[in-house]
Amino acid sequence: ELKVEQNPLFLSMQEGKNYTIYCNYSTTSDRLYWYRQDPGKSLESLFVLLSNGAVKQEGRLMASLDTKARLSTLHITAAVHDLSATYFCAVAISNQGGKLIFGQGTELSVKP
């Protein structure tokens, strides 16, 4: 059974600090997604990572993928309050089309 595990599940940060969210998965994947969800809102796509060594950056967020280690990271640089949200990684299973398996989510709170 495919498992996708995020760490940590809860993260309280001060503004200006850096931190990393980890996403481990247990089987071969075609690609990995990172989503953001604000309270009561839907999921917003942040990054799509396609291959080993892929790195993408948008503003204060940077995502990377290591398919050999089955690990993706979402790094937050100099956090600001607007980044407070829940972040999900989702893994697309090889040979199973569009099926996504989601991690539990990391609830990020950035405090002044």
Next chain:
Amino acid sequence: ETGVTQTPRHLVMGMTNKKSLKCEQHLGHNAMYWYKQSAKKPLELMFVYSLEERVENNSVPSRFSPECPNSSHLFLHLHTLQPEDSALYLCASSQDSRSSYNEQFFGPGTRLTVL
């Protein structure tokens, strides 16, 4: 309207009621999905439709009945639900359900409360 829309946004129903959730996508996609998001749990895939044909049903109880009349509309019919069915129900669409190279776009969700 753009993207993926869902109605209603909030729904409170009794265990004996029958109600329906509606999803509409304006992206020209061929695949649509229903997910359940319970508190403190990962999203759970419920149903997948590709070109109006159900291609996946993840052991969902029969009190949930999906309907996909065309590639732009998806319904989830609810009857005799249980309190543990209270959750956020999210609809998503993608160009093609057969390939993982197609990103899924999510609607705003319906917050369902079963009393």
